[in-house]
Amino acid sequence: MDALELLQLNLLSPMVLAFVLGVVAVLVRSDLRLPEELYTVLSIYLLFAIGLKGGAELSVTPLGEVILPALATVALGILFPILAYGVLRRVGRMSVADSAAVAAHYGSVSAVTFTAVITTMAALRVPVEGFMPALLALMEAPAIVVALTIARSRMPGAAPGGLGEVWREILTGRSLFVLIGGLVVGLLSGKAGLAQVAPFFVEPFRGALVLFLLEMGTVAAARIRDLRKVGPFLVAFGILTPIVFGFVGVVAGTLSGLSLGGTTVMAVMAASASYIAAPAAVRIALPQANPAYYLGSSLGVTFPFNLSIGIPLYYAMAQAFQGG
Amino acid sequence: MDALELLQLNLLSPMVLAFVLGVVAVLVRSDLRLPEELYTVLSIYLLFAIGLKGGAELSVTPLGEVILPALATVALGILFPILAYGVLRRVGRMSVADSAAVAAHYGSVSAVTFTAVITTMAALRVPVEGFMPALLALMEAPAIVVALTIARSRMPGAAPGGLGEVWREILTGRSLFVLIGGLVVGLLSGKAGLAQVAPFFVEPFRGALVLFLLEMGTVAAARIRDLRKVGPFLVAFGILTPIVFGFVGVVAGTLSGLSLGGTTVMAVMAASASYIAAPAAVRIALPQANPAYYLGSSLGVTFPFNLSIGIPLYYAMAQAFQGG
Amino acid sequence: MDALELLQLNLLSPMVLAFVLGVVAVLVRSDLRLPEELYTVLSIYLLFAIGLKGGAELSVTPLGEVILPALATVALGILFPILAYGVLRRVGRMSVADSAAVAAHYGSVSAVTFTAVITTMAALRVPVEGFMPALLALMEAPAIVVALTIARSRMPGAAPGGLGEVWREILTGRSLFVLIGGLVVGLLSGKAGLAQVAPFFVEPFRGALVLFLLEMGTVAAARIRDLRKVGPFLVAFGILTPIVFGFVGVVAGTLSGLSLGGTTVMAVMAASASYIAAPAAVRIALPQANPAYYLGSSLGVTFPFNLSIGIPLYYAMAQAFQGG
Amino acid sequence: MKTVILRRVTVIAEALLEERLVRDLRRFGSRGHTISDVRGQGSRGVRASEWEGRNVQLETIVSPQVAQALLEYLAATYFEHYAVIAYVQDVEVVRGEKYV
Amino acid sequence: MKTVILRRVTVIAEALLEERLVRDLRRFGSRGHTISDVRGQGSRGVRASEWEGRNVQLETIVSPQVAQALLEYLAATYFEHYAVIAYVQDVEVVRGEKYV
Amino acid sequence: MKTVILRRVTVIAEALLEERLVRDLRRFGSRGHTISDVRGQGSRGVRASEWEGRNVQLETIVSPQVAQALLEYLAATYFEHYAVIAYVQDVEVVRGEKYV
Numbered sequence A, B, C: 001m002d003a004l005e006l007l008q009l010n011l012l013s014p015m016v017l018a019f020v021l022g023v024v025a026v027l028v029r030s031d032l033r034l035p036e037e038l039y040t041v042l043s044i045y046l047l048f049a050i051g052l053k054g055g056a057e058l059s060v061t062p063l064g065e066v067i068l069p070a071l072a073t074v075a076l077g078i079l080f081p082i083l084a085y086g087v088l089r090r091v092g093r094m095s096v097a098d099s100a101a102v103a104a105h106y107g108s109v110s111a112v113t114f115t116a117v118i119t120t121m122a123a124l125r126v127p128v129e130g131f132m133p134a135l136l137a138l139m140e141a142p143a144i145v146v147a148l149t150i151a152r153s154r155m156p157g158a159a160p161g162g163l164g165e166v167w168r169e170i171l172t173g174r175s176l177f178v179l180i181g182g183l184v185v186g187l188l189s190g191k192a193g194l195a196q197v198a199p200f201f202v203e204p205f206r207g208a209l210v211l212f213l214l215e216m217g218t219v220a221a222a223r224i225r226d227l228r229k230v231g232p233f234l235v236a237f238g239i240l241t242p243i244v245f246g247f248v249g250v251v252a253g254t255l256s257g258l259s260l261g262g263t264t265v266m267a268v269m270a271a272s273a274s275y276i277a278a279p280a281a282v283r284i285a286l287p288q289a290n291p292a293y294y295l296g297s298s299l300g301v302t303f304p305f306n307l308s309i310g311i312p313l314y315y316a317m318a319q320a321f322q323g324g
Numbered sequence D, E, F: 001m002k003t004v005i006l007r008r009v010t011v012i013a014e015a016l017l018e019e020r021l022v023r024d025l026r027r028f029g030s031r032g033h034t035i036s037d038v039r040g041q042g043s044r045g046v047r048a049s050e051w052e053g054r055n056v057q058l059e060t061i062v063s064p065q066v067a068q069a070l071l072e073y074l075a076a077t078y079f080e081h082y083a084v085i086a087y088v089q090d091v092e093v094v095r096g097e098k099y100v
């Protein structure tokens, strides 16, 4: 399948179409309001399911296989926020607080985008290393801490609380907690445990993701009006950064020995911007930063870009890079 | 299977029994309160699933097959409210506002009754044209607009807002929006897309409907105390109208070339009374009308009648009519 | 499989691990808050599903088989609260109100523990009599009424309302109502009816239980701080009572002719303490009793004990007793 | 616009009592009420409904006499054993006749 | 701390009207509002939104003039056909300038 | 029935701050509070928690001194960067001693 076919296939997948439907619902001011409780429940379900599968897989994976990709993941999580901060501050001329805030988001990772690429790879029958959810967990926190440390060193006295509180906030935050929890449960109960709950956590997974993306569409659409405040620089940043970071992810994935599928997933992790863990941590630790910037760019630009065009693009990149 | 067996089978189906259980819960004042959020989520799930399947089916249906049934559907949607209005106003001697309000409900269609008949046909292994959900979407709006237009022409100045607002209200209303959205997603992503999400949207569908009907039972039961206010005329109207309209549906379905299953579904659509789209539109556009009348009759009388007796009755009618 | 292997298997099951994860979430003060609506929906789902399966099974069971176990169940439900009251009042030197309140909980039964043992038996492929859910329904109410009658006779004038209100409260209470409702629906619609809804109510059942236990963990953890108020006597009571009652359950199950699986389930019912029906009834009828005592012991001690150690223990007991 | 001064009684209680409190309100002459689901902490650390999560907050607009009688009854009936608080404020309403 | 006395207008209405009421509030000069989902009973036994369960309670802090105008408009527009009540109270706010 | 006049402080804030605000309340001497989930709009169009949907409304009944101190602290700590408003009203409570 060539890149264009893949793009078309992706754009017409129930996932992407459901997301678009959610956006349309907001644009035509439909009273389609999915209850917040559904959002909470589905995000816990998806993260726990991802973790569970990853953990069960991890239970049969030799540790040696995981070490290199894990190191690469952490390295990217430290490198990306520094790069992003530099660009935002120098090129974008944004304030220290806003630059650090946006950098935290782009260095970290979006669990839903991860879920989407896993589902896409499954639909394409491209095998993916089972331990990728563990890497997802590894990538979430470092970037946020690095970015907040930068802010703290540049604007002493302005940020309340210590970095300890930030770590605590991230680690006990819902998304990382459930993901790691799922990993541990999967690791301990193994493949036999997973088999018991597969009709709930494995088989309906894609469908649940479609429903979730319907709701995500309504959420992201509410961010579209931020785009005016965000300005052209951040919109460009929100499209170019994932492409560059995605390419770095392809290189890192390949070098650390991941398969085509694993490399694509690594690229998507690199390219995606957090919008659950990062906003919560940033809002607490860096209240001066304007949420319109970091949410507008990560949720209003980068998330839809990755979901629709990014995933096939990074897959094509990985094919090209590994093929060559 | 003869009509009586069918009736018995239907009355003892988990769907109908769950509905009865919900009614009983209210009558014995059980504290069984299903959260409203569940109601919202399940109704979105059911409508989206119905649309998805219909859309996927539509993607492989020659347009020619759909045209006649679609025209018939719209014709009924225009005819029914006019008929109903006449009867309510002349025979029932109800006010203009109340007559138009009730007429809007009986001309429009109940998505849950539709879902129930689809499920029943599947249980009986009677094939149904896959595009029926598209007809469901077509039948929802016209009757409401026609009835409100009648009211408007009879009581100038009394109704606020224009008909444009009514159309907008109906089209962006949750139920129609999700149904059409599901249709479009299904149409674009096709049977392959549907297959991906079948373990979530197709297989558990009947069970989810049972849970939904449990909740519907509690909702409908709350309308039973309205019956006193509603009076004997509206109760009779709520039983006779679906029988007459159901028969018209059988004729229209057969003439437009639908199969036995499709004709039965068409009859149920004709016989059913809206209680999601219509009440919302009527309450906004015709606040003078008494909700006890239109909700009491559509939800307290007609819905339970159709669910329990109506569906087997219309099926028997269709058999007799198509057999003869 | 010997007892230790079984214990290990149970402790590493997704169910128990999810429960522990919920406890950990509270201990590390994670913001993992599952919406209450999910709790309500899942508990209704689980009880209805249990009832449905039990009812469908009951529809093909000769009545004669059920009578002896049913009598045994009611006998235990009357005996246990009297025993428990004696111990709490004499040995524990607790007040009349508190003794009766705790006795009501331990005489009654925990539907979730029941669900857990059913799931465990299924995972071990140990057959269980299909009518056990009917026994569950039988065991819930009597103990509560007996315990409240004791309180009433010992402290005349102190308790408001009549016993009639207590019966009403219990029978129409959500948990018993849904369970009995499910039984009746299952009984009437039979195995054919159940088959229709199996992809929703049967197959995903275990996974839904895992999600529910995650939430139960957060709930039970909130009770752990009660343990200080509860004191060492009640903690000991909360561990020894289930062991003793569980053994009585093994004897009663075996004598009334139940299989190994059925006897284990009977033992778990005997050993488990209510925390849905009993607290609600006790709080209304005996407000003087301190909830920290009855919730702390039943939810903070006995539930986790049964879930982790109790179930394998009673199974081992039943094996030993029936083998000998 | 002519407004009338009436009393708004607010009762915050464990959810278990909702139905009973509504009956009480009616019995004392309240012609309507509004309920919201809330959560809270007070002097009573633990109660039966706590693990089910919620308190309810009932508000009813009534005449001063009804408010007074209601408050006395609630204090006497519930304050000792149940987690309940109640307070009163003045409110200005339009078309005061519908509340009394 | 210098506080300013303003008016808190509370509107309780069937959920269907939420969007419209918010538009009304804005139009009459409210600079912000807070909405909660509530349930209730009043003189109107039945209404279209009842079976969808909820009322909404809108609160807005405004100047006395805005409060007065708003109340008059709401009474004239909604009280006859819809399930709506409204009342006003004084509140003391910090940094009163953001509300007017 | 003897009632005491106390102060009801209402704080409406983005949900993210809930835990912190509860700690603040306690620290300033509040003996209890009630929280409801609400939604709202104000001068700040956008904030981090907005897309998670909710604000929280905290209410606490306290003595006038505590109310005053609390209000000052909240204004100084949160008003600049967070979406927070706060206001105070008098309330008449039964058994006032439990609140102070």
Ligand SMILES: Nc1ncnc2c1ncn2[C@@H]1O[C@H](COP(=O)(O)O)[C@@H](O)[C@H]1O
Residues within 6 Å of the ligand: D012, D013, D039, D040, D041, D042, D043, D044, D045, D055, D082, D083, D084, D085, F030, F031, F032, F033, F034, F035, F059, F060, F061, F062, F099
């Ligand atoms: N000082 C207070 N201010 C506001 N709400 C309170 C206060 N004290 C108690 N409450 C509410 O009343 C409920 C019962 O209080 P208590 O009986 O003191 O446990 C609590 O759960 C709170 O919701």
Ligand SMILES: Nc1ncnc2c1ncn2[C@@H]1O[C@H](COP(=O)(O)O)[C@@H](O)[C@H]1O
Residues within 6 Å of the ligand: D030, D031, D032, D033, D034, D035, D059, D060, D061, D062, D099, E012, E013, E039, E040, E041, E042, E043, E044, E045, E055, E082, E083, E084, E085
């Ligand atoms: N006396 C009252 N006190 C508090 N809330 C009320 C009162 N009367 C009516 N309400 C609320 O206003 C809504 C509409 O009232 P009504 O138009 O009288 O049916 C009710 O559903 C209640 O939520």
Ligand SMILES: Nc1ncnc2c1ncn2[C@@H]1O[C@H](COP(=O)(O)O)[C@@H](O)[C@H]1O
Residues within 6 Å of the ligand: E030, E031, E032, E033, E034, E035, E059, E060, E061, E062, E099, F012, F013, F039, F040, F041, F042, F043, F044, F045, F055, F082, F083, F084, F085
């Ligand atoms: N005038 C007002 N009346 C009632 N609530 C308000 C008002 N202004 C703001 N709020 C509430 O306070 C929150 C924060 O306001 P702001 O900081 O102005 O964005 C809003 O989301 C509303 O819930």
Ligand code: NA
Residues within 6 Å of the ligand: A080, A105, A106, A107, A108, A109, A110, A245, A269, A270, A271, A272, A273, A274
């Ligand atoms: Na990233």
Ligand code: NA
Residues within 6 Å of the ligand: B080, B105, B106, B107, B108, B109, B110, B245, B269, B270, B271, B272, B273, B274
């Ligand atoms: Na119809």
Ligand code: NA
Residues within 6 Å of the ligand: C080, C105, C106, C107, C108, C109, C110, C245, C269, C270, C271, C272, C273, C274
């Ligand atoms: Na027991």
